[in-house]
Structures are given as structure tokens and as C-alpha cells.
Amino acid sequence: MTYDPLLERMPTSRLPSFSDREGVFGGERPAYAEESPFKIHGGCGLMGICDESGKLMSGETAIRAMAVQRDRGNGLGGGYAGYGIYPEFPDHFCFHMMYHDLAAKEAAEAVFDQYFVIDLAEPMPTRPVKGISDAPLLWRYFLAPDPHKLEMAEMTAEDYVVHTVMLINSKVDGAYVASSGKNMGAFKGVGFPEEIGHYYILEEYQGHTWVGHNRFPTNTPGWWGGAHPFTLLDWSIVHNGEISSYGINSRYLEAFGYKCTLGTDTEVAAYLFDLMLRRHKLPMELACKALASPLWSEIDRMPEDQQALMRSLRAVYGPGMLNGPFAIVLGFNGGMLALNDRIKLRPLVAARQGSVLMVASEESAMREVLKSPDKVWTPKAGEPVIARVEGMDWPIHGDLHLSASEVSCAVTGVENSCETVEVV
Amino acid sequence: MPASLIQPEFKVKIDYDKCHKCGRCVQQCGWGVYSFNERPIPDDTKCRACHRCVTYCPAHCITIQKNDLAFRDNPHWTPALRKSVWRQAESGGVMLTGMGNDRPYLNVFDHLVLDACQVTNPSIDPLREPMELRTYLGRKPDSVEVETDGNGGFHLKEGTGVSNNIQLETPIIFSPMSYGSVSLNVHKSLAMAAERCGILMNTGEGGLHADLFPYQDHVIVQVASGRFGVTPEYLNRGAAMEIKIGQGAKPGIGGHLPGEKINREVSETRMIPTGTDAISPAPHHDIYSIEDLRQLIYSLKEATGYKPVGVKIAAVHNVAAIASGIVRAGADYVYLDGFRGGTGAAPQIIRDHIGIPIEIAIAVVDQRLRDEGIRNQASIIAAGSIRSSADMAKAIALGADVVAVGSAALMALGCHLCQGCHTGSCSWGLTTQKAELTRRVDPEWGAERLTNLVHAWSHELQEILGALGVNAVESLRGSRERLRAIGLDEQTCKILGVKPAGL
Numbered sequence: 001m002t003y004d005p006l007l008e009r010m011p012t013s014r015l016p017s018f019s020d021r022e023g024v025f026g027g028e029r030p031a032y033a034e035e036s037p038f039k040i041h042g043g044c045g046l047m048g049i050c051d052e053s054g055k056l057m058s059g060e061t062a063i064r065a066m067a068v069q070r071d072r073g074n075g076l077g078g079g080y081a082g083y084g085i086y087p088e089f090p091d092h093f094c095f096h097m098m099y100h101d102l103a104a105k106e107a108a109e110a111v112f113d114q115y116f117v118i119d120l121a122e123p124m125p126t127r128p129v130k131g132i133s134d135a136p137l138l139w140r141y142f143l144a145p146d147p148h149k150l151e152m153a154e155m156t157a158e159d160y161v162v163h164t165v166m167l168i169n170s171k172v173d174g175a176y177v178a179s180s181g182k183n184m185g186a187f188k189g190v191g192f193p194e195e196i197g198h199y200y201i202l203e204e205y206q207g208h209t210w211v212g213h214n215r216f217p218t219n220t221p222g223w224w225g226g227a228h229p230f231t232l233l234d235w236s237i238v239h240n241g242e243i244s245s246y247g248i249n250s251r252y253l254e255a256f257g258y259k260c261t262l263g264t265d266t267e268v269a270a271y272l273f274d275l276m277l278r279r280h281k282l283p284m285e286l287a288c289k290a291l292a293s294p295l296w297s298e299i300d301r302m303p304e305d306q307q308a309l310m311r312s313l314r315a316v317y318g319p320g321m322l323n324g325p326f327a328i329v330l331g332f333n334g335g336m337l338a339l340n341d342r343i344k345l346r347p348l349v350a351a352r353q354g355s356v357l358m359v360a361s362e363e364s365a366m367r368e369v370l371k372s373p374d375k376v377w378t379p380k381a382g383e384p385v386i387a388r389v390e391g392m393d394w395p396i397h398g399d400l401h402l403s404a405s406e407v408s409c410a411v412t413g414v415e416n417s418c419e420t421v422e423v424v
Numbered sequence: 425m426p427a428s429l430i431q432p433e434f435k436v437k438i439d440y441d442k443c444h445k446c447g448r449c450v451q452q453c454g455w456g457v458y459s460f461n462e463r464p465i466p467d468d469t470k471c472r473a474c475h476r477c478v479t480y481c482p483a484h485c486i487t488i489q490k491n492d493l494a495f496r497d498n499p500h501w502t503p504a505l506r507k508s509v510w511r512q513a514e515s516g517g518v519m520l521t522g523m524g525n526d527r528p529y530l531n532v533f534d535h536l537v538l539d540a541c542q543v544t545n546p547s548i549d550p551l552r553e554p555m556e557l558r559t560y561l562g563r564k565p566d567s568v569e570v571e572t573d574g575n576g577g578f579h580l581k582e583g584t585g586v587s588n589n590i591q592l593e594t595p596i597i598f599s600p601m602s603y604g605s606v607s608l609n610v611h612k613s614l615a616m617a618a619e620r621c622g623i624l625m626n627t628g629e630g631g632l633h634a635d636l637f638p639y640q641d642h643v644i645v646q647v648a649s650g651r652f653g654v655t656p657e658y659l660n661r662g663a664a665m666e667i668k669i670g671q672g673a674k675p676g677i678g679g680h681l682p683g684e685k686i687n688r689e690v691s692e693t694r695m696i697p698t699g700t701d702a703i704s705p706a707p708h709h710d711i712y713s714i715e716d717l718r719q720l721i722y723s724l725k726e727a728t729g730y731k732p733v734g735v736k737i738a739a740v741h742n743v744a745a746i747a748s749g750i751v752r753a754g755a756d757y758v759y760l761d762g763f764r765g766g767t768g769a770a771p772q773i774i775r776d777h778i779g780i781p782i783e784i785a786i787a788v789v790d791q792r793l794r795d796e797g798i799r800n801q802a803s804i805i806a807a808g809s810i811r812s813s814a815d816m817a818k819a820i821a822l823g824a825d826v827v828a829v830g831s832a833a834l835m836a837l838g839c840h841l842c843q844g845c846h847t848g849s850c851s852w853g854l855t856t857q858k859a860e861l862t863r864r865v866d867p868e869w870g871a872e873r874l875t876n877l878v879h880a881w882s883h884e885l886q887e888i889l890g891a892l893g894v895n896a897v898e899s900l901r902g903s904r905e906r907l908r909a910i911g912l913d914e915q916t917c918k919i920l921g922v923k924p925a926g927l
């Protein structure tokens with residue numbers, strides 16, 4: 001698969017060579033992959049909160065919601081994404097970076113230098129927290145695509161940014177893009193989520209939407225990049241579950257060109273959303289109906305035109321149906337979406353208090369965060385809970401024109417998912 | 425010289441102390457093994473071990489034994505091969521046989537095992553939770569296109585969505601067996617059962633008898649090289665049409681229904697004179713290429729207001745490329761028939777030595793269609809010795825949408841796999857047109873037994889899905905991750921897309 005990459009049309013002479021460099025800390029750099037050729041099993045906890053009026057709330061809210069759900073993880077991964085957190089740079093793409101060493105940082109910065117105008121580069125503010133060790137170097141950058149080069153590349157700014165993500169993830173050893181959206185950021189790492197939240201000093205950020213995640217991987221020790229959320233531009237996804245249909249979901253996606261290299265359900269869910277929402281332009285509600293289909297017995301009782309629609313959705317997207325226990329929260333600039341599996345095998349509770357909509361794995365999280373919820377309910381199996389921030393566009397289709405393999409490469413940053421993508 | 429050098433295969437033993445001398449065995453045996461002279465006297469040479477007499481003897485005093493003659497050991501020249509040489513030296517002809525390949529080739533299904541959920545994801549109890557087997561047979565679009573209805577809801581964009589698909593309540597259908605090769609009562613049993621189970625039966629190449637018209641929504645009408653019984657009316661009655669190119673038991677070979685089987689009713693249904701042999705040519709004389717096939721597919725669609733058209737082929741070496749061509753030619757499903765598939769009559773040498781196993785065929789066709797991005801454009805029906813719900817589940821996991829059963833359906837009606845179908849004397853009244861034999865199958869009884877079989881397998885499939893932790897069959901379909909191989913070589917595993925157990 002080839003495409004006209006932005007970089008092909010630009011001088012690449014200034015791009016340093018990244019191969020075989022000894023890290024400044026010595027020793028081997030890890031490949032930023034989930035180290036697993038096979039299916040990864042795990043359980044988790046999650047939360048999402050959105051103030052539909054657009055009012056901002058502190059990241060502490062998210063920390064508290066996750067802290068009461070501590071038992072759902074085992075300290076091998078926690079993370080958050082916050083939206084509306086960088087009002088001083090609302091139109092800049094913000095790159096949250098993880099570096100294994102200084103060499104990786106230099107190399108990645110060379111890429112930024114070449115293709116972007118950097119308006120601010122700074123170390124991610126952190127504080128020492130007991131329980132958090134082995135943190136990579138964490139930096140963030142507020143960038144705007146170099147207008148001249150963007151024009152030369154004949155791409156939308158979004159495509160340009162994703163290609164940069166791919167370039168860094170696949171070609172720059174020891175560098176990983178944690179998030180790259182506008183006015184948002186992902187904060188994740190190895191540890192319990194409240195530790196990760198304190199480590200990143202989340203209480204100092206104000207966002208209208210937050211998602212959080214607590215990980216319980218049952219196999220390999222976690223790595224910082226492998227914690228949830230996974231992101232692409234401003235999209236973030238956190239997931240609790242175990243997709244029993246992984247085998248066919250991944251084969252279905254592969255037929256569309258996606259490469260499922262991480263062996264995680266989250267990756268599969270991310271691509272399915274990309275396929276249905278961006279490429280097939282399905283409304284979010286219907287994508288949810290395809291991922292967690294109503295039962296045939298329910299479909300048979302629907303009004304005629306709905307029957308026809310649902311039958312088609314199921315027959316066409318059957319191989320993409322996520323079967324098995326899951327709860328998933330998708331965050332984006334403009335709102336959030338939470339979805340549970342079709343027979344509710346994993347917990348997902350929702351609550352509303354005024355303009356605030358909240359979801360979490362456990363009700364305790366709502367009781368902790370919302371003082372007096374108007375309503376607490378258990379969303380029905382397969383019924384999406386959707387929050388929209390007033391006055392914000394839904395960038396559902398985005399201005400993205402990526403192929404499936406490019407999306408795979410950008411989301412995972414794993415070398416072999418980028419193989420077929422000509423990045424340089 | 426004796427008339428034949430071949431000694432009987434079986435010995436019919438009667439315990440005369442217990443025998444009532446009722447003569448029932450004489451009447452039951454389709455092959456005239458017994459004569460009666462104060463007591464039944466069997467002629468072992470004619471016995472095919474169909475167990476009809478054994479089943480119906482009121483005294484339970486008949487037993488059929490293997491005639492265990494010792495041959496000088498020579499694994500290279502098996503007794504069966506020696507007998508073939510003698511038989512052909514006597515007859516000078518092609519040896520005919522019935523039912524499927526009985527040679528001991530490696531059985532891939534028996535080297536595959538399924539997965540189950542433990543701890544990290546829950547298994548599901550099919551007795552308490554919904555467990556969905558519904559399947560849509562036919563072409564599906566790449567995506568679903570919708571329009572808003574203005575009130576926050578959506579409906580399908582005009583002219584899009586899944587149309588012309590056939591709804592099956594379980595992914596099992598009956599494979600084509602023509603009226604002529606099997607009796608009308610068998611056809612009726614199949615049609616009634618298909619209706620009761622919400623599935624399909626298939627006319628085979630012999631046309632559709634008027635008695636089946638009430639069940640026509642559950643009938644696939646076949647168009648084979650002989651074009652027997654094919655009229656616009658016939659095409660329009662079917663729920664779907666099927667162009668038969670080949671059959672797993674005899675790839676590349678036409679059909680031959682002997683004149684003795686063409687009685688008045690068969691002749692009317694097939695639209696040929698009574699008593700004449702019904703010969704299906706090996707190829708369709710209007711299909712010599714894939715373009716020709718495309719034209720026939722679209723002619724059939726045009727003739728019927730675009731009902732689904734499937735194409736049945738035998739699984740042969742190049743099956744993946746052929747299937748891809750068929751899908752691109754516009755077929756709504758590809759019917760793959762593996763080399764163990766049954767037949768009413770076939771040259772033994774063809775049946776036993778041509779074709780490839782259905783397991784391999786499913787795997788390569790499913791993968792090829794996925795690689796080409798056209799898997800959604802056609803369903804895959806897999807046949808050719810699906811023996812149990814386990815075979816069905818494995819076939820589906822390899823990538824089949826639906827399995828078709830023929831031999832198992834006949835067995836539900838009494839068939840004992842005696843391989844005598846080509847003789848037209850089936851004691852069980854199945855593959856015969858002799859009135860005294862065909863009346864042995866009461867369609868009501870037959871339909872009930874077939875319905876039971878389909879329901880039993882469906883329940884078992886639900887159990888398997890539950891263990892796998894999924895509640896809809898589409899989540900197993902093509903999910904090879906849920907299969908592991910035991911004792912298959914690396915290359916075969918690779919072709920199947922299945923990991924060895926332990927990985």
C-alpha cells in the first residue's frame with residue numbers, strides 16, 4: 001500500500017537517522033509494542049464525565065472517580081484524557097510525548113522542527129509520587145503545521161498531523177506519541193490511576209470532558225504507552241472488556257486494510273469506530289447498534305423501516321459486532337460516548353446531574369464525584385450513552401483521509417503495523 | 425469357472441431357532457437377498473449390509489457379519505483393490521458406487537478443536553440467555569447507507585441495505601438431491617422439514633414436483649447441465665436458484681440417471697420421456713468460461729426479478745481462484761462441495777480420488793475473498809461430509825456461512841450408508857423409485873426426524889457458542905482464532921489459518 005506522504009514531497013535530508021543509537025542511559029531501548037503476538041486478556045475499570053454546558057471541571061474529579069475504583073486494576077496501567085484543558089492554545093495541536101531517552105527526544109524534536117511551527121515545548125509538569133517509577137521522559141509541544149509545508153503536502157492539517165504521529169511512532173526509536181489532538185491531552189502510565197493522576201498533577205487542569213481508565217492486564221508487565229486511553233488526534237478510547245469475537249473482528253478489519261498488531265480489544269474497537277464513523281459515515285447511534293447489536297427477537301418487533309435498517313446493519317456489520325463482555329468510553333472534542341456489550345456482561349452505570357453526564361464501571365464513582373445526581377441508572381445492554389457539549393461541532397468524520405493501514409500505524413505506533421505504510 | 429471370483433462381503437446369519445418364519449426379511453430386503461423355502465434363505469452375494477432386514481425382523485434373529493476372509497498380507501494390494509481388478513476383468517466397465525468417498529484420507533475436522541472461555545471472559549449459558557443462529561444467505565453491501573428522518577432517527581437510504589438475502593433460522597440447509605435419484609417422499613420430507621426449521625432444501629437437478637409447491641419459499645431450485653425441469657415458472661417458484669457446476673463426489677463428471685428410475689412422475693417433473701436415461705453432460709454446454717457463467721447468472725436473475733443465484737462447485741485444487749471468479753461473476757453464494765460429499769451414483773475411481781477436503785476449501789476460499797475485499801459479496805455454503813454439529817461449528821469457524829447436509833439427512837431417514845444408491849433398490853426407500861420401496865418413507869415421519877436432527881445440531885451449536893462466550897453465530901463465523909490444530913503439519917495449519925494447540 002502506498003500513498004503520497006507529506007514527507008515524500010519534502011526534503012528529508014535534515015531528518016536524522018534514528019537507527020542503532022545507544023540511548024543516553026545505555027542499554028537497549030524497548031520497542032514500544034505490547035510485546036504480544038497473541039490475544040491479551042485483561043479486566044479494567046473506567047469512567048467518563050462530560051459537562052454538556054461546556055463548563056470546566058478540574059482533573060481531580062477524574063482522579064476521584066478512578067480512585068474509588070482502584071480494585072478494578074492491578075497497578076499496571078492507568079490513564080486519563082481531558083478535553084478543553086488548553087484554552088490558551090485552542091487551535092494548536094498538542095503532542096504529549098513519551099521518550100525512552102534523550103536521543104529519542106532529539107530525534108522526535110527534529111521532526112517537529114522540520115514540519116511544524118513550535119509555539120511551546122516544555123517538560124510535562126509532574127510531581128514525584130510513591131508507586132510511580134521508571135517513567136519515561138514526558139514532554140509536551142504546542143504545534144501548528146508549517147503552513148508552507150502543509151501546502152506543499154496538499155493535505156488537510158489533520159492528515160498532516162497523523163502522518164507525523166506515524167513517522168514518530170514507527171521511525172523514531174524510543175519515542176511514542178501519547179496524544180496529538182487540539183485542546184486535549186492524554187495522561188497515562190504504569191501505576192494505579194490515582195497515582196498516575198497525581199503524578200501528572202491533573203488537579204491543575206480544567207476540562208469539560210474527562211475519561212479515565214484503570215488497567216488489569218493478566219500477562220506482561222505494562223508499559224507506559226500501552227496504558228489507556230489510546231488516541232488518534234482528539235479521539236480517545238478507554239475500554240474494559242474481553243472481546244470473545246476478537247478473531248473475526250480482526251479478520252474483518254484486516255480485509256479493510258487495518259492491521260491488528262497489538263492483540264488488544266481496544267485496538268479493534270478503535271478501528272471499528274474509525275471504519276464505521278469516518279469511512280462509512282454512520283451516525284454514532286447506529287455504529288453503536290452495529291457494535292452491540294440488538295437481538296433478532298428485538299429487531300423483529302421494531303417498526304418496518306427500523307427492521308430493515310437494523311437487519312441490514314447486523315447482516316453487513318455482523319463480523320464487526322463486538323461479542324463478549326465490554327464497556328467502552330470514547331472521548332472527543334465535543335462530547336463522549338459510552339457503550340456496553342449486547343447482553344451487559346461488564347458493568348456500566350450512568351448518572352446525570354444537571355448538565356453533567358457521567359458514566360463509570362461502578363456507581364461508587366458517581367456517588368464520590370456528583371453530590372446529588374438527579375438520576376442514576378444502568379444503561380441497557382447495547383444502549384449508547386452520548387453526551388454532546390453545547391455549541392461544539394462533532395468532528396465525527398474529521399478532516400481525515402487516511403487509509404486503514406495508516407490509522408493502524410498511527411494508533412498503535414508499533415513497527416510492524418507500519419510496515420506497509422511508506423512513511424519516509 | 426465360477427461366475428465371479430469375488431466372494432461376498434458380508435454374511436447374513438439367521439438364528440433359525442428364534443426365527444418365526446414370518447418372511448418379513450424377504451419382503452424388506454431391497455436387493456432380493458432372501459428367498460423363502462419354509463424358512464428364509466439368504467444369498468450372501470447380494471447383501472450390502474443396509475440392516476433393513478435386521479431392523480425389521482420381529483425375532484431379532486438376523487445378524488450381518490463381515491466375511492472376514494484372510495488374504496495374503498500385502499498393504500500395497502489391499503483386498504479392495506484386488507476385488508476391483510477381478511470385478512473389472514469380469515465386467516469391462518467403470519465401477520459405479522453411491523454415497524461419499526470412504527478412503528481413509530486424513531480428516532482435518534478430526535484434527536481441529538474449539539476454544540472455550542475461562543475467567544477472563546465469561547461463557548454464556550444458552551439455556552438462560554439468548555443464543556442467536558439466524559443467518560442471512562446472499563450478497564451484502566460493503567457498508568450501510570442511511571438518511572436522517574428529521575426527528576433524530578435514521579432510515580436506510582432508498583435502494584440500499586441488504587436485499588435479496590434469504591433468512592435462515594439456523595446455518596444448516598439440506599444439500600441438493602434430485603427427485604429421481606431420491607424418491608418423492610424424500611423430497612417431501614425435506615421440504616416440510618425445511619419449512620418447519622426455517623431453512624432451505626434444494627431440488628437438485630431433477631426439477632420441482634407439484635407436490636412441493638406449497639413449500640417453495642424454502643426451496644432452492646437447481647439449474648444443472650441437463651436443465652431438467654427448468655422453466656421460467658420453476659425458477660420463479662424457488663427462494664433462490666443454484667447453478668450446479670460440479671459435485672464433490674464426482675468433480676468434472678456429469679450425471680446419469682438410469683431409465684429404470686424414470687417413471688411417469690419423474691418424467692413429468694424432469695420433462696423427459698419415461699424410461700429414457702437422463703444424462704447430465706459434464707460441462708454446461710453454454711458455460712465454457714467465467715464470462716458465460718456470468719451471463720447465465722444474470723439471465724436467471726433477469727428471469728426472476730433478481731432472486732439470489734448461487735453457484736455450486738466441487739472443491740478442487742484451484743478452488744480459491746475459481747470461487748473468486750464466481751463471486752465476481754455476480755453469484756450471491758458459492759456452494760463448496762468437498763471430496764467426501766455423497767452422490768446417488770458416481771464412478772468409484774472419481775469419487776475416491778478427485779477433489780480436496782472441504783475444510784481446506786473453506787479456509788482458502790474465505791481467505792481469498794477477504795484478501796480481495798469481496799467476502800461480503802457472497803455467502804459460502806460448505807458441504808461434503810458435515811457429520812455433526814462439531815463439524816458444522818468448525819466449518820463456520822473456518823469461514824463458512826452455512827453448512828449443507830445430504831448424507832446426514834438421508835441417515836436421519838434411515839440410510840445406513842451401504843453405498844448402494846446407484847442400484848435403485850434402496851431398502852430404506854430413499855434412493856429408489858420402486859413404489860413398494862418408496863412408500864416406506866412417510867413424509868410426515870421423515871419431516872419430523874429431519875426437524876429433530878436440525879434442531880439437535882442447532883442446540884449443540886448454541887452450546888458451543890455459549891462455551892466460546894459469544895451469543896451470535898456471526899461472532900464464530902471466520903473466527904479461526906477459536907480453533908486449534910492437533911497433529912496437523914505446519915503447512916496445513918498455515919493454509920487453514922489455524923494455530924497449533926498450545927499457541
Ligand code: SF4
Pocket residue numbers: 436452453454455456457458470471472473474475476477478488851
Ligand atoms: S441388503 Fe440389507 S436388507 Fe438385504 S440382507 Fe443385507 S442387510 Fe438385510
Ligand code: SF4
Pocket residue numbers: 438442443444445446447448449450464480481482483484485486
Ligand atoms: S424376519 Fe426374522 S423372524 Fe421373520 S422370517 Fe426373517 S429372520 Fe425369520
Ligand code: SF4
Pocket residue numbers: 474522523834838839840841842843844845846849850851852853854855
Ligand atoms: S440411501 Fe439407501 S442405498 Fe443409498 S446408502 Fe443409504 S441405505 Fe444405502
